[in-house]
Amino acid sequence: xxxxxxxxxxxxxxxxxxxxxxxxxxxxxxxxxxxxxxxxxxxxxxxxxxxxxxxxxxxxxxxxxxxxxxxxxxxxxxxxxxxxxxxxxxxxxxxxxxxxxxxxxxxxxxxxxxxxxxxxxxxxxxxxxxxxxxxxxxxxxxxxxxxxxxxxxxxxxxxxxxxxxxxxxxxxxxxxxxxxxxxxxxxxxxxxxxxxxxxxxxxxxxxxxxxxxxxxxxxxxxxxxxxxxxxxxxxxxxxxxxxxxxxxxxxxxxxxxxxxxxxxxxxxxxxxxxxxxxxxxxxxxxxxxxxxxxxxxxxxxxxxxxxxxxxxxxxxxxxxxxxxxxxxxxxxxxxxxxxxxxxxxxxxxxxxxxxxxxxxxxxxxxxxxxxxxxxxxxxxxxxxxxxxxxxxxxxxxxxxxxxxxxxxxxxxxxxxxxxxxxxxxxxxxxxx
Numbered sequence: 001x002x003x004x005x006x007x008x009x010x011x012x013x014x015x016x017x018x019x020x021x022x023x024x025x026x027x028x029x030x031x032x033x034x035x036x037x038x039x040x041x042x043x044x045x046x047x048x049x050x051x052x053x054x055x056x057x058x059x060x061x062x063x064x065x066x067x068x069x070x071x072x073x074x075x076x077x078x079x080x081x082x083x084x085x086x087x088x089x090x091x092x093x094x095x096x097x098x099x100x101x102x103x104x105x106x107x108x109x110x111x112x113x114x115x116x117x118x119x120x121x122x123x124x125x126x127x128x129x130x131x132x133x134x135x136x137x138x139x140x141x142x143x144x145x146x147x148x149x150x151x152x153x154x155x156x157x158x159x160x161x162x163x164x165x166x167x168x169x170x171x172x173x174x175x176x177x178x179x180x181x182x183x184x185x186x187x188x189x190x191x192x193x194x195x196x197x198x199x200x201x202x203x204x205x206x207x208x209x210x211x212x213x214x215x216x217x218x219x220x221x222x223x224x225x226x227x228x229x230x231x232x233x234x235x236x237x238x239x240x241x242x243x244x245x246x247x248x249x250x251x252x253x254x255x256x257x258x259x260x261x262x263x264x265x266x267x268x269x270x271x272x273x274x275x276x277x278x279x280x281x282x283x284x285x286x287x288x289x290x291x292x293x294x295x296x297x298x299x300x301x302x303x304x305x306x307x308x309x310x311x312x313x314x315x316x317x318x319x320x321x322x323x324x325x326x327x328x329x330x331x332x333x334x335x336x337x338x339x340x341x342x343x344x345x346x347x348x349x350x351x352x353x354x355x356x357x358x359x360x361x362x363x364x365x366x367x368x369x370x371x372x373x374x375x376x377x378x379x380x381x382x383x384x385x386x387x388x389x390x391x392x393x394x395x396x397x398x399x400x401x402x403x404x405x406x407x408x409x410x411x412x413x414x415x416x417x418x419x420x421x422x423x424x425x426x427x428x429x430x431x432x
Contacts, residue, residue, distance in 0.1 A: 004035075010040065013033055027056050031062060033049050034048075046066075050063045051067065064085045064086035065097065067082050068081075068086065068102075072105060100132065115135075115139060119133075130155045130162045131162075133152075133154050137152045137155065270289070273285040273308060277308050285312075289304060297324075297328065298328065299325045302321050302324045302328060303325045306318045306320075307346065310350060344366065344367035348363045352385070357389050357390035360386040364386065377415040380414045381415040381425050381428065387407070387408035391408065408428075412429045
């Protein structure tokens, strides 16, 4: 037990194994060996020991609880049974974790009434249990706004440094359009992080593993400031979040977070590229997306790469990315209509920037043929605009000689028939 209590689990497993060789029905040794296996992530061995413990001692609530924890993801129905038996044997505070875990399973199975009952049972045992109050509030967010806010506030009163409660309440405020309150809560959550030891360690490149949600606080504050029209402050928040993200270990991208809920940092390559593009760090953003396209050459990735290249004014390279996107869509058996249509539009805009107007018109004509019979106003408008630029240097006499199908005005009028409220089409017609 000394090795077990000092977290030397390998030695503890060895000693428990020796003891069980001499006394195979020693319940405590088998249970603790199962826990040691669990802590060193030998889950099959842990599961076998918990089951053997129950064979020798069917009333061991702890073995039921720990076996249920192992089975919660891979076999939730069996886990529910084990948690329930564990609570029948020991419904006291000592076994409060069984209520919490069972409630989480009920939530995943959309059995919200049962989950509410379990969280309320926890609150009977401990009326200031912040995680139970917060999770209960999340359930009530769907049906009872006032009760949800009261429960979030109770969670914060019970544990003023419980960051997750601030996150959840702030998100809820943002959903009901109370942006000032949402911003206040995000700011408080950030302040808690700033006061914590973990945040100090972050400066030395360690905290990101210990406190991943601190970056999320900055991102969400930025969202609130953007919605409130405070653009300079929102831009600053995004820049800080990007810098915090850059402090994380590159290997973390492939490591699932233990606190996945409420994690809102820019973890995917696409999100990282968007953030760096927003900060006008185009070289870095393009490097990220080019690497992602080499690993995952999907239509969506190529289209995003092309869009980023347009923002960086690299139109010829953008044209290449959009052509690859169209090729991937054409060769795919899946329905990628939206990506295909978007790629043709983006490609035509790119060609216009390169002053290759006839090619832009050809691409848009191809798109309109693909779209039949549901042709879009945007395609007609862009083709009309491309023709306007192509014929910009024509004299009135030369324009009069054009056939009706080649005149820009025909396309612009068709766009207005499809979308009568298109201000851009009216401006284009007026300009022509």
